[in-house]
Amino acid sequence: MANIKDYASPVRSTWCVGCGDYGILNSLKQALVKMDLEPHEVLIVTGIGCGSKLPDYMTVNGYTSLHGRPIPIAQGIHLANHDLKVIVVAGDGDTYGIGGNHFIHALRRNADITIIVQNNAVYGLTKGQYSPTSPKGFPTKTSPPPTGAIEPPVNPIALALAAGATFIARSFSGNPPHLTDMIVAAISHQGCALLDVLQPCVTFNRDHSYDFYRQRVYNVEEEGYDPSNREVAWEKSSEWGDRIPIGILYMVEGKPTYEDQVTTLKSGPLVKQGLRSWGESDYEALEAEFT
């Protein structure tokens, strides 16, 4: 049985006191234990940013990569060893900004990985610039007053839906039980799962505080929401203001993953197939092609 202590790390976090990343870290550990996954069965790929140091604060297989690139690295890992649970944990800049192209394509190809986005609507590690999810008018050093951020924010839910995602959920790092459930649901999903986590940055984004979200978030499940209905999901995706929906916003089950459709992977994880042994008939076939 997996135990929460198995995931403990000797490394002290560099995150600010009260950072929303703690909620995500703790819920992620809880979720993995709940799913009875051992640290060696999981591989977490991160990008760059405060939150991307997360694998250091756990004992788990990890790959801390480049800004914007955890998604293709995760896909490569999973294509090579689909026995591993491969989870991307990255910020909103990583996922919706610099890595936006990878995000769209991983979703549309239904790569069997989980993408957990630490969405704090600001660039924290570079000390407070506006991000792809900062609201219009948001004032920062790169979007100074009076205009603040000139462009409207990315809507990750609508973007994922348009890209053909098969699982889209949102949670809030100030609601650990809900977040844990959503992480379990996302990892359990067969196919590419997006979990956008609303996460306060207590240092650089005072607008999106714990209080701000607590007053606004509501659980769609409690309102009898049907996540299998795409039309309703479209509508729900643009709901943002006094009420912010959290929960599974869209889910389609049974759609084959990318990996399911790769002929070679039907014989098992690529890495476990080992180096191929070559026989005379192979040599003859290769030679015949060029003679």
Next chain:
Amino acid sequence: MIKNNMTLKIGGEAGQGVESSGAGFAKALARGGLHLFGWQDYMSRIRGGHNFFQIKVSDRPLYSHSDEVHLLLALHPETIDRHKDEIATGGGIVYDENLNVDHDYLKEKGIKLFPIPLLKIAEETGTKIMANTAALGATAGITEYDFEHIASVIRDNFVKKGQEVVNTNLEVARRAYDLGRERYAADFDFKLETVKAPARMVINGNHALCLGAVLGGCRFVSAYPMTPATPIIEWMSTHADRYGLVTKHSEDEIAAICMAIGASHAGVRAMTATSGGGFSLMVEALGLAGMTETPLVVVEVQRAGPSTGMPTRTEQGDLLFMIHASQGEFPRIVLAPGSVEECFYAGWRAFNLAEKYQCPVIILSDTFLANSLRTVECRDFNFKSVELDRGELLTEEAVDQLSEGYKRYAITDTGISPRALPGHPNTVFVACSDEHTQDGHFEDEDPDNRIQMVEKRFRKMEVALKEMRTPTLYGPQEAEFTFVGWGSTYGPVRETVDRLNEGGNKANFLHFTDIWPLPEDKISHLLETTNHIIGVESNSTGQFAKFLRTYTGRKIDHQILRYDGQPLSPEYILTKLQVGGGDHG
């Protein structure tokens, strides 16, 4: 009569089947025991324009094309306009009798004209798309080459379309063959004749690299299409099911290299292939592989740059870029094969080097090498000679024995840290793109740790250096002057040396394939025995000359550089030599 020593050139618009005709004829020649060097030249467009396929034929092994053409097969008038001045004395042109041709001008120049009703034969016997079959038949007829070799290729190429298609094409070819032979064979001095020879493959640089890679255990290829590297991911994809590969045509080159890094991290031999533009996008991730010590093979098939440059033209303009690409300092290996055989060996050797030294290995090819076909003896492409060495990769049994505290980046004498794959309870670890401790934790500040890790990584190169190959010497031990070349200059320079030495030992040639790390001492020693060095490169700045001087102190005396997008040829080198050794270095 000149037997088995000529150049054929097939030219036409994109979409007219120049490549398939050329490749088909090349196979037919190889099956008749002849040696060939084929060079495919195409424009960056799907229809129209002008493409050609040039085949030099001989009864001895060939390493380069020649500029002189003996028989020009023109599928459209532009072929004649563009190439009429390349036609050698006694040479001729095969074309459809209805093609609009300036007969008077060509006759005045002494070019023999061989009009044939190609289209008419095709339409009367089958359909008009068989005009190319007729053209090949006619060409074989005029050169009096054994029809059976043409027939065997037609059978193989059309077998999937059914016996009726095979038979019709055979009939078209036969009629054109008979007509060509009857009307013009007596007037054409260049002949092709079957030679008894061991089995030979006809293969180009891209495909040779693919064969080396798959036999070398490559299981994963991710790439984004870019000329001239595209045939690599295409070949791998069409052979994926047969040979147990996973290939991924990714959304861009950044994803391509990152997917390969991910797959390799998980334990699979992985590679990506691109050209300079795509490689530019991959650069940051190249450094990631260096920092996380992830084995990786990157094939960079150079084309004329910068930017989009001349997409279908050749150049060796990326050498210094490959050696220096990415911020910071990290170990890497750069190989530059120069022939199809060397592409094959680089294809598998790169994986061994990548795993042994846990670093990126770049195979540097170019348009000319990628698209050049050569006949090679099957026994020279010895599939069984492929050796696999995964370096210090911990086996499942070894990992079972480990107690706690596996250190992925353990400091060792060689700098090589025993590598475990993710997935085992005893070796849970993080690969870290920031500077890190031996167990993979972030360590962005500690100066002592930094020094240790930098030195550890570079110790790997000291070990790798011992197996880097010094240049091969072609020609006599001592000579008036020494050519120095790298990568695809091999063929043209080798042929140049042969021609120069017909009258005595004038020239020899040092051919570099292992570019980085450079065994400086050994090479300095080699260069000491040379008199006058002439550097030959397909770029405008003499990058290799600069590189060699930087690391060995030896100045290249003269340079012959080509940067018009065309491949080097013996004629080009000899001409430049006559006008005074080329540009001063």
